[in-house]
Amino acid sequence: xxxxxxxxxxxxxxxxxxxxxxxxxxxxxxxxxxxxxxxxxxxxxxxxxxxxxxxxxxxxxxxxxxxxxxxxxxxxxxxxxxxxxxxxxxxxxxxxxxxxxxxxxxxxxxxxxxxxxxxxxxxxxxxxxxxxxxxxxxxxxxxxxxxxxxxxxxxxxxxxxxxxxxxxxxxxxxxxxxxxxxxxxxxxxxxxxxxxxxxxxxxxxxxxxxxxxxxxxxxxxxxxxxxxxxxxxxxxxxxxxxxxxxxxxxxxxxxxxxxxxxxxxxxxxxxxxxxxxxxxxxxxxxxxxxxxxxxxxxxxxxxxxx
Amino acid sequence: xxxxxxxxxxxxxxxxxxxxxxxxxxxxxxxxxxxxxxxxxxxxxxxxxxxxxxxxxxxxxxxxxxxxxxxxxxxxxxxxxxxxxxxxxxxxxxxxxxxxxxxxxxxxxxxxxxxxxxxxxxxxxxxxxxxxxxxxxxxxxxxxxxxxxxxxxxxxxxxxxxxxxxxxxxxxxxxxxxxxxxxxxxxxxxxxxxxxxxx
Numbered sequence: 001x002x003x004x005x006x007x008x009x010x011x012x013x014x015x016x017x018x019x020x021x022x023x024x025x026x027x028x029x030x031x032x033x034x035x036x037x038x039x040x041x042x043x044x045x046x047x048x049x050x051x052x053x054x055x056x057x058x059x060x061x062x063x064x065x066x067x068x069x070x071x072x073x074x075x076x077x078x079x080x081x082x083x084x085x086x087x088x089x090x091x092x093x094x095x096x097x098x099x100x101x102x103x104x105x106x107x108x109x110x111x112x113x114x115x116x117x118x119x120x121x122x123x124x125x126x127x128x129x130x131x132x133x134x135x136x137x138x139x140x141x142x143x144x145x146x147x148x149x150x151x152x153x154x155x156x157x158x159x160x161x162x163x164x165x166x167x168x169x170x171x172x173x174x175x176x177x178x179x180x181x182x183x184x185x186x187x188x189x190x191x192x193x194x195x196x197x198x199x200x201x202x203x204x205x206x207x208x209x210x211x212x213x214x215x216x217x218x219x220x221x222x223x224x225x226x227x228x229x230x231x232x233x234x235x236x237x238x239x240x241x242x243x244x245x246x247x248x249x250x251x252x253x254x255x256x257x258x259x260x261x262x263x264x265x266x267x268x269x270x271x272x273x274x275x276x277x278x279x280x281x282x283x284x285x286x287x288x289x290x291x292x293x294x295x296x297x298x299x300x301x302x303x304x305x306x
Numbered sequence: 307x308x309x310x311x312x313x314x315x316x317x318x319x320x321x322x323x324x325x326x327x328x329x330x331x332x333x334x335x336x337x338x339x340x341x342x343x344x345x346x347x348x349x350x351x352x353x354x355x356x357x358x359x360x361x362x363x364x365x366x367x368x369x370x371x372x373x374x375x376x377x378x379x380x381x382x383x384x385x386x387x388x389x390x391x392x393x394x395x396x397x398x399x400x401x402x403x404x405x406x407x408x409x410x411x412x413x414x415x416x417x418x419x420x421x422x423x424x425x426x427x428x429x430x431x432x433x434x435x436x437x438x439x440x441x442x443x444x445x446x447x448x449x450x451x452x453x454x455x456x457x458x459x460x461x462x463x464x465x466x467x468x469x470x471x472x473x474x475x476x477x478x479x480x481x482x483x484x485x486x487x488x489x490x491x492x493x494x495x496x497x498x499x500x501x502x503x504x505x
Binding site for chain 2: 027029031037041297
């Protein structure tokens, strides 16, 4: 099968087959990233524009590397150095980029739905690299890829997503994809960080971390967004770390072969103890490495559906 | 008596249905022809390269991979040595990706030995325009620096669009450009045969 979509905006509408195709394609690119010459000529002559309205190092670099390894030309476009500060709208900025014949626009924006708006306004393919609190599809896909690479199957897999679920686009994309693939998803965190009615997505909510971690195969930690601390979602960072920080003791509550994931950047000693982040069960750096292969796969698939 | 007749009729109708499936194809090589051609190619590879020193076979997905495995087995039977084998997916090197509506499904390349100074025999089922072989050679050279690249194909059907020539050929098959040549192999659950499918 082949992907019939021009854009990757969200995992919610994707079929299981489409998700599996993306993971299988990433697998082929993982082999390419392991070669001595990590470059193939596939997207020669295509232009990929990284349009990032929010600061990001990891995701932007990962997309840049993915595009370069496919021989595409890459332009990084960030708002502070552009006419956005002069009052240009998102769509006008994008149309200008399109007029320069960009084939793919990778968009990171602080507003939910920004990628969707863009995709409807331009002919170029659009990849959502995070829109507000909505979705971050490529991050979830690389998480799925990393889980599968560790030999874990999705059917009946128990996954605990721990932290500030309300403000996490990573959590939302993972919930959509994991429940589709037949995994049992638990959300663990203080009630102030759980969106109302999230159970409707087929997940179970735990406010007690120890209970939530019992017997799980995957512990997916979310970054505590320290910049949101002023909103009084929790009293102090120390208290949060005590109640929802992942320690070696707590990892023992999970299944003996459980893996620990984190989308980065990690706050050592806050949501994750340093010894856990560096332990053998941690796949945090695998996630980063797999990110490039997964994004190469998506760029490849998307640029075919012209 | 009637049961025997019934059984006979069933067998006959089964035979007919098999025939029906093949009515639109012209057989050009049968199981025996393919086996003999491969045996000859194995001997030719060994003769041409004076043995197995530095020899490696690389099959082009998917038909070429099966043929490469069969050739490795034959070389093993003749020389008693198992030569390294690799599998190449040339999709990422195709020159028509920009022209296609949908991306072809990617499979994996797996060349687990060092290509440096190896005599690499590329194996494919059908040689047609030569574009696949161009892509395969580019892909090989990105993986390492072989000492030499040779090409073995089961069928050469002509109509080259690039200056490419096979070193070893199972059968030269004159065709028209519109005809479809299919190599069907046991590994894919088919009876070994080469056919020209009529549109």
